Amino acid sequence: MIHNFDETIDRIGSDSDKWDNEGKGGTLIPLGIADTDYKAPREVLNAVRKKVDFGVFGYGYFPHDRFNDAIKGWYGRHHKIDIRADDISYAPGLMTGALWMFLDAYTNPGDKVVIQPPVYATFKRVIENFNRVAIDNPLNYYNGSYQIDFEDLEDKLKMPDVKILLVCNPANPIGRVWAIEEMKKMYDLCRENNVLIISDEIHSDMIHKELPFHSFLEICEEEDQNVVVMNSPSKTFNLASFFSAYVIIKNKKMKKAFDDIYTKYHFDYNYLGVEALITAYNKCDYYVDELNAYLRSNIDFSINYIHKHLPKLKVQYPDCSYLLWIDCEGLGLTGTELDEFFTDAGVRVNDGSSYGKDSGNFVRVNIACTRALLERALKQIKLNYDKYGFKKN
The missing domain is CATH 3.40.640.10 (Type I PLP-dependent aspartate aminotransferase-like (Major domain))
Incomplete structure (x- = not known):
C-alpha cells in the first residue's frame, strides 16, 4: 500500500472536534464524529504545502x-x-x-x-x-x-x-x-x-x-x-x-x-x-482504493468481534462508508443508560435517537481509525459488557 492507514496520529490538542471535544482530550476513545483518523494523501499535503510556502x-x-x-x-x-x-x-x-x-x-x-x-x-x-x-x-x-x-x-x-x-x-x-x-x-x-x-x-x-x-x-x-x-x-x-x-x-x-x-x-x-x-x-484514485480495502478489513473485524463477544448487539454489514449502525435493544437499556454503558467503557459513540425518534436503541459507530485503536475500543466495550452481566444471560 502507498498510504499507511495503520499510522497512529496523536490528534489530542490539535483543536479536533473528535478528539478534544467528543473524546474529552483523549479521556475517551471517540468513535462518533464522522471523520477519519487518517492523514490526507501525500499529494494533497504537498499541494497545500506549496501554497503555504508561497506565503501570500x-x-x-x-x-x-x-x-x-x-x-x-x-x-x-x-x-x-x-x-x-x-x-x-x-x-x-x-x-x-x-x-x-x-x-x-x-x-x-x-x-x-x-x-x-x-x-x-x-x-x-x-x-x-x-x-x-x-x-x-x-x-x-x-x-x-x-x-x-x-x-x-x-x-x-x-x-x-x-x-x-x-x-x-x-x-x-x-x-x-x-x-x-x-x-x-x-x-x-x-x-x-x-x-x-x-x-x-x-x-x-x-x-x-x-x-x-x-x-x-x-x-x-x-x-x-x-x-x-x-x-x-x-x-x-x-x-x-x-x-x-x-x-x-x-x-x-x-x-x-x-x-x-x-x-x-x-x-x-x-x-x-x-x-x-x-x-x-x-x-489520488489509489488512496480511495486503499482506504476502502482498509475500511472493509476494519468492518470485517468489528462485525466478527461483535458477533463473537457481544452477541446481544445486532449489526449488519454496511453497504457503504465507515459507519456501523448497531441495534442495542438486546441490552435492555434506556437511551440514557445506553450512553452511560459506552461511556463507562471509555468509548464515545453517537446516540441513535438523534437520527430519528424511533432509533433510541441504536448507536452509530465510526470504525475509520487504526486497527490497533479499534481493537482497544472493542475490548473495552467487552469488559464493560461482561461487567454489566450480559455475558451470563
Missing part, C-alpha cells in the same frame, strides 16, 4: 476550469457519469453551504422538506433553523434492514407546501446504498408532485460488497428541474475542515438561482481547500 494569502481568483475539470474527471472515472462544466458550482461545505443555499434559493419560510429517518441529524437542524418544516417519511426496519415506505412517501409528497425530498444517497447512518429501482420510484413520485430532489452523495466513494452506486444524475432527464446533487471529498480524503464542496445542477434556471444566492451573500472560497479538492480528485 491575498484574495483568490477562483480556478473555475481546474475545479470543474477535476470534478468532471472524478465522476467520469468513478461513477461513469459525464458532467458538463457549466453544471458545477462551488459551495462552502455541504450543510453550512450547499443545503442552506438550496433552501434559500428554492423555498420560502414555512415550506416543507421531506426527510427519511433515521438519517443524518444535521438535515433536520438546518431545515428547522432556516424556518422551514421537516416532514418525516420514516424508513421501515425489518430483519436488520431498512426499506422506503413508498405509500407514506407518496402521501407526504402530496402535502401542501412540500417543496423538497432530501435524500441521503448513500444513506447515513443506516449504511444503505439505494437500488436503482428505489431511486426511480422516488424520482417518479417527486415529478408527479412537482417536488425537488436534493441528493447528498458525500459517502458515494466508499461502497462495499461490490454494490453499484447510482447517482440521481443518472436518472434525471437533461436539464431536469427535479434533481440537484451536492458532494464533497471531505469524507473520502478527510478534508472536512477545508469546507470545500460543490453542487451539480443541470437546469440552467435553477443553477442561476443557486449562484445568485452565493453572490448575494458575498461568499468567497477556501483558497487551500479548493487546491486540496482538485489535487485529491486528480491524483
Whole structure:
C-alpha cells in the first residue's frame, strides 16, 4: 500500500472536534464524529504545502476550469457519469453551504422538506433553523434492514407546501446504498408532485460488497428541474475542515438561482481547500482504493468481534462508508443508560435517537481509525459488557 492507514496520529490538542471535544482530550476513545483518523494523501499535503510556502494569502481568483475539470474527471472515472462544466458550482461545505443555499434559493419560510429517518441529524437542524418544516417519511426496519415506505412517501409528497425530498444517497447512518429501482420510484413520485430532489452523495466513494452506486444524475432527464446533487471529498480524503464542496445542477434556471444566492451573500472560497479538492480528485484514485480495502478489513473485524463477544448487539454489514449502525435493544437499556454503558467503557459513540425518534436503541459507530485503536475500543466495550452481566444471560 502507498498510504499507511495503520499510522497512529496523536490528534489530542490539535483543536479536533473528535478528539478534544467528543473524546474529552483523549479521556475517551471517540468513535462518533464522522471523520477519519487518517492523514490526507501525500499529494494533497504537498499541494497545500506549496501554497503555504508561497506565503501570500491575498484574495483568490477562483480556478473555475481546474475545479470543474477535476470534478468532471472524478465522476467520469468513478461513477461513469459525464458532467458538463457549466453544471458545477462551488459551495462552502455541504450543510453550512450547499443545503442552506438550496433552501434559500428554492423555498420560502414555512415550506416543507421531506426527510427519511433515521438519517443524518444535521438535515433536520438546518431545515428547522432556516424556518422551514421537516416532514418525516420514516424508513421501515425489518430483519436488520431498512426499506422506503413508498405509500407514506407518496402521501407526504402530496402535502401542501412540500417543496423538497432530501435524500441521503448513500444513506447515513443506516449504511444503505439505494437500488436503482428505489431511486426511480422516488424520482417518479417527486415529478408527479412537482417536488425537488436534493441528493447528498458525500459517502458515494466508499461502497462495499461490490454494490453499484447510482447517482440521481443518472436518472434525471437533461436539464431536469427535479434533481440537484451536492458532494464533497471531505469524507473520502478527510478534508472536512477545508469546507470545500460543490453542487451539480443541470437546469440552467435553477443553477442561476443557486449562484445568485452565493453572490448575494458575498461568499468567497477556501483558497487551500479548493487546491486540496482538485489535487485529491486528480491524483489520488489509489488512496480511495486503499482506504476502502482498509475500511472493509476494519468492518470485517468489528462485525466478527461483535458477533463473537457481544452477541446481544445486532449489526449488519454496511453497504457503504465507515459507519456501523448497531441495534442495542438486546441490552435492555434506556437511551440514557445506553450512553452511560459506552461511556463507562471509555468509548464515545453517537446516540441513535438523534437520527430519528424511533432509533433510541441504536448507536452509530465510526470504525475509520487504526486497527490497533479499534481493537482497544472493542475490548473495552467487552469488559464493560461482561461487567454489566450480559455475558451470563
